[in-house]
Amino acid sequence: MKKITVKKQAAIKLRRTFPLIVADDLKFLPKEDSFVDFVDEKENFLGRGYLSKQNKGAGWVLTQAQENIDQSFYKRKFENAKNDRLSFFQDELTTAFRLFNGEGDGLGGLTVDYYAGYAVFSWYNTFVYAQSSDIIAAFQSVYPEIKGAYEKIRFEGLHFETRFLYGQAAPEPLAVKENGVTYATYLNEGLMTGIFLDQKNVRGSLVSGLAVGKTLLNMFSYTGAFSVAAAFGGASQTTSVDLAKRSLDKTREQFEMNGIAPETQKIYVMDVFNYFNYAKKKELFYDIVVLDPPSFARNKKKTFSVAKNYGELVQQSVDILNNNGLLIASTNAANVSRKKFKKMVQESLEDKGVSYTIFQEEHLPSDFKVAQTFPEGDYLKVLFIQIKK
Incomplete structure (x- = not known):
């Protein structure tokens, strides 16, 4: 695992489990995106994550442990997030909500939204998108009930903004409920869905x-x-x-x-x-x-x-x-x-x-x-x- 040294003030933040890495935190910013171990100036381990530019910064810390970041890791994150939201699945008046909220659920650079049985992935940088096959496989093992999924690309460099991923295609419009009100949504129409x-x-x-x-x-x-x-x-x-x-x-x-x-x-x-x-x-x-x-x-x-x-x-x-x-x-x-x-x-x-x-x-x-x-x-x-x- 590549080691990246962070500056003194950044080390203090990382010890407090602050997840965001910005370019000014680093002694040296490598050109290639990658998984990295963040260490202080004395090479003490601070956290493991990745570097990849997005509008919020230069990367994210994903764990304070020296553990593998792989499909099993992503599966645990999705399981924890699902357990936190069990009450939302039981609310008949609201059928659209966020399933996974990036760094709030332990994986900065990715959000997943739920629309009446369908999922929408949003990728915020090139590196997390490069892990998409493992991430999606982990998601499917935790959410076998999802009928179909779409993805949104929220970084520059690809030739598309949105596309169908797997399962059944959602009807257009897809009717979702929120607080008892019905809204028309479109899961494959650019970056927006309608709500x-x-x-x-x-x-x-x-x-x-x-x-x-x-x-x-x-x-x-x-x-x-x-x-x-x-x-x-x-x-x-x-x-x-x-x-x-x-x-x-x-x-x-x-x-x-x-x-x-x-x-x-x-x-x-x-x-x-x-x-x-x-x-x-x-x-x-x-x-x-x-x-x-x-x-x-x-x-x-x-x-x-x-x-x-x-x-x-x-x-x-x-x-x-x-x-x-x-x-x-x-x-x-x-x-x-x-x-x-x-x-x-x-x-x-x-x-x-x-x-x-x-x-x-x-x-x-x-x-x-x-x-x-x-x-x-x-x-x-x-x-x-x-x-x-």
């Missing part, structure tokens, strides 16, 4: 009474999942806004899956910032505004990033909120900490001169297991804010 499973708890709040009798504006709506949850939960009217042309048909389909006529809701294919101006001009006001933008986006006239521009979204939302309205402010931007996000939102509200109460905060749902020694893995930040003008 972001990490927002389950937020949609659950909308389903279970938060939106009753209220009007809701869903910005960056994608397939309208927040809107459908709100309508299912008794909202009087939903408005969904997204720049992507596909969002119109996708959102209509989600309403139809739940017996809600799309014509009773409002769906706009429009730039979000243009819609704010449109709403002000038409004097449209809402009881709830949901802000869940991509971390980074660009159109012909404007570049948006959560780190720089989220406050602008908050202030624009205040202008079209009813008094005592609710803002659901959300981001999954990994480069914005929970503390920074909260401060950004609060400063924007204070600049607008409104009083507000943050009455609920959401993190990742429990199926998105987070390692205690790696709180950075809890990337989802959601604030429920009541605003008094």
